Amino acid sequence: MPTFFFFHVLIYTNHMATKHWVIRLFPEDEMQAVFSDEPSIVQRLLWRQDIRTREAADIFLSPDYALHTHDPFLLKDMERAVSRIGHAIRSNEKIIIFGDYDADGICGSVVFHDFFRAVDFSNFQNYIPHRYEEGYGLKMRHIEEFASGGAKLLITIDCGVTNYKEIERAGELGVDVIVIDHHIVPPQWPPAYAIIDYKHPDDAYPSKYLSGAGLAFKVVQGILVRGTWPVTLEWSKWLLDVVAIAGVADMVPILGENRVLVHYGLKVLSRARRAGLKELYRTQRMGVNPTITSDTIGFTIAPRINAASRMGHATTGFEFLTTESSEEARWLVTRLEGENEDRKKLVEEICIELKKEIAKLPELPSVFYFGKKEWLPGVLGIAATRLVEEYGRSAFLYGGAPDHMKGSCRTASGINAVEVMRACADTLLEFGGHQAAGGFSLEEKNVGVFGHKLREVVARELDNPQPVEIVLEAELHAGDVTWEAFNTVERFQPFGQENKKPLFLLRDAEVVSAQVFGSGGKHLRLGLADSARTVSALKFNAPREWMDVVAVGAHVDAVVSFDLNEWNGNRELRLRLEDIRLS
Incomplete structure (x- = not known):
């Protein structure tokens, strides 16, 4: 008989939230029959990824750039896009690269910037709109400005697919538009010269998981294939560093071709050929050619790039990735560091306010809907993510823009x-x-009516909201936290959407040390031990309720993941805490 494991624990219940820990069902005999040469944890993680054959396992665990990436011309409209861009370069037509202000749009803009520079084409302009003053996507005034400035070709990256009227106007003014986007299909596709979006109903591209920067990379590949240029197709692999940043930061599933591009992009990131990255690694004491993982992108690189548009202008993040000057890189990294610190403080203040409001509620609603004119819209996506993670409810938050309200949302339960x-x-x-x-954006007068309608729509979608469920892969003890175990789990890198970093149940560990650190003592470092060893475990932005659990001498159960701390050539194996309770 197959052996199955099912572990269901109520960690805490109050009027605010209920969390359940569940160890994933696992048919041990079935997986052992196919993967007898692999350790149990590898079998479990393959099962999690719905991998049942050796061939599928080899593709997932050993991405091959030559074998597992696709012909760019399988994308609808690729031939038209490549031909039009090639013609513009050869005719020296002015090209505008219009990128979104988030990490994906910035990185996609860098892809074209680097390509045009590499082929000695200079008649182009990178344009990234101001998050608050201009908002998302193309506006009519952009079109008029670009046309009057002599532009003949406009390339949008990570935006454009919803801009029907603006693109129609561009055509009237003699500006061809190529849309490179991966957002959800609008009711009416814009009349662009070419649309590169695998979500188009007529698109048959094999991979449905690419960022905007990933699609920009495929277009550059196509241009290099179809013409004779100063650089070769092989050169394009150096662009994979920014493709990897976008693939992780934009929460694109790390599956299929995106997994391959991110896998190789991490290697390029380790080489740090960009002056900005070199300086960032130096200030973070990461050493020369450090090990770069999806965590490095998620916690170190992407937040600083995104902080540029959240707290100032996205061009700072763009310049950070494109500067060739060490001196300028130092200035840019210092500025991004300051903006990121300001962003963290602001998010913390908003989250404290939100928790106070939630504590007043008699019960959890099916959807959170909060806002204040004083809240900065650019940081609300981060706050919404925290609400989803902690309470298992969708969150719609809004703040004040110059003449309207602007918000972000994150959803739960599908x-x-x-x-x-x-x-x-x-x-x-x-x-x-x-x-x-x-x-989303809305007029201030519609704040109430949108909230009412939102609650009705979500209530219909979700009749019975479920508690937060944390899915674990296996149980372990402090003595199991070894480099061998870490290296085994790391075979599944890069982690991200649809391939989350695996979580484990650390059972009955003794708290032998407890330390708070960081501004305001909001981070927590524990020493957790069993009879075999003591391991360090960290939680950034630890909930205040945890302080009642972590007294020295207490025995705890914890939800953890493996973590590598690397600085100045040193490497420390530790754990990241996701949740904790008394044993």
């Missing part, structure tokens, strides 16, 4: 953010995004 907003479209000025994340 709710489609875009479809929810589409159902409320008559109360919104604009909206867009992905399955589980999006943005």
